[in-house]
Amino acid sequence: MANTVRGLLPAQQATLDAIRTPAEHRPAYPAGFANELRNDAESALNRLVDAARNIDSRGLWVAKRDLAGVFGCEARYVADADMPFEWSVPTARGTVLHKAVELSTHRRFEPEDAVDAALERLVADDDNLGGFLAEASDGERADLTANCVALLARFGETFPPMQRAWRPAAEVRARARLCGGAFVLNGKYDLTLGSPSPLGGPDRLQRAGKVIIDLKTGSRTPTDPEDLRFYALVETLSVGVPPLGVGSFYVAEGRIEHETVTAEVLNSALRRTIDGIGRLISLRTDRREPRRVPGPPCRWCPISVDCGPGQEWLSDPDD
Known part of the structure; x- marks a missing residue:
């Protein structure tokens, strides 16, 4: 992204400062980096291929919502999945x-x-x-x-006025197929700015340059950072170059929470995704009782009336 944008309001400048990284400070990755990450993912997921195919022969699609569901209250996740969605x-x-x-x-x-x-x-x-x-x-x-x-x-x-040189793109769909399509990591980015660029050389280095942004019109949730790390993983596997950074922009607050993407961030996202896929398959195939994890979402959970832990949490005046 361009280094200067004139006449910015203080909040716009703060947002730009958070997401902007000078080109000379952007990380570069060897051409084989994404392939190594893919190999690690597929090695861990191979044992789950048959189970995934039994659930859906076209492949098990996994989105950030699915991972948030199996790491949160599974009972609410299952209930939401069973209820027809209605627009309002x-x-x-x-x-x-x-x-x-x-x-x-x-x-x-x-x-x-x-x-x-x-x-x-x-x-x-x-x-x-x-x-x-x-x-x-x-x-x-x-x-x-x-x-x-x-x-x-x-x-x-x-938010700073978007310049053409930033290559802004909205509602960007991205997918990464693993294990021959047995698993499909699925994402849709609200907004992206910038793009990666090849540096060449003997290692065929690729310089990170894209920032992925989620636009949040509601309140913050504990899974917001993990959702974006999942997007960083999907982007790396599909494009072959990690994004430069990820961020949640909370519109009502006018504030962005930005994180620089590193190899450690991607490995963490990979471990969580593999664990989450295992939990998702177990939940769908073992017919076990979903875990109930009470918390703030109980206030709008469709099954809270019949949920003991949820009612206990809601009746606690400290909550």
Whole structure:
């Protein structure tokens, strides 16, 4: 990314300072780095291939939500998976904002115009969200628009204006197939800036340059850092070069929590992913009772009424 952007607000400057790394300080990796990481992953997962194929012959797809579920309250994860998803103003808010940001990466919009354009694009899509938006009441549509305009205006005041040289991209889908497709690590990045670049030489070094950013319209959750490390792993396995950094940008706070990606970060993400896949397969095949882990999510858990540990947690005044 360019080293200078003039006329920034203090919050915009703080965000830029957090994600910007001068080219001479960016790490470089040998061309075989990602292959070694892939070999480690497949060596550990080979023993689970048959079980994964029994669950789905097309491959076991694993996303950050699945890992967060099996490392958190398994009972809630299973209950959420069994319930049909229904769009609402709160659940649609993030998707509309992401689409508005995506449109704004290529053209300057006023927040109201960007949100209107995002809603128009999403309604035109023949999917469940498009159907919800098309059938939403005037009040729901006005509420959603007002929320997203406010969030986009906040984003514009706290995130530096994206320059074409940064190669901004939004809603980027990424996948990494392992063990012949028995496992598919699946991700969708809200926003990426920058790109890797080859340095050449006898080791065919590749310089990291991409920053992956999750846009958060809600509150912080304990799994936010792990979610992004999973994205860093997917990016490394699919592109062949680790990202430079990852970060969660909390729109309401106007603040980014950024982490530089290193080999240690990727190895940690790999261990967690392998462990999580094992737990996911065990949960789906052994028919064991899912673990119940009470905590703040009990407040909106669909099975909290019938959950003893959850009710105990909710009735504790200290919580």
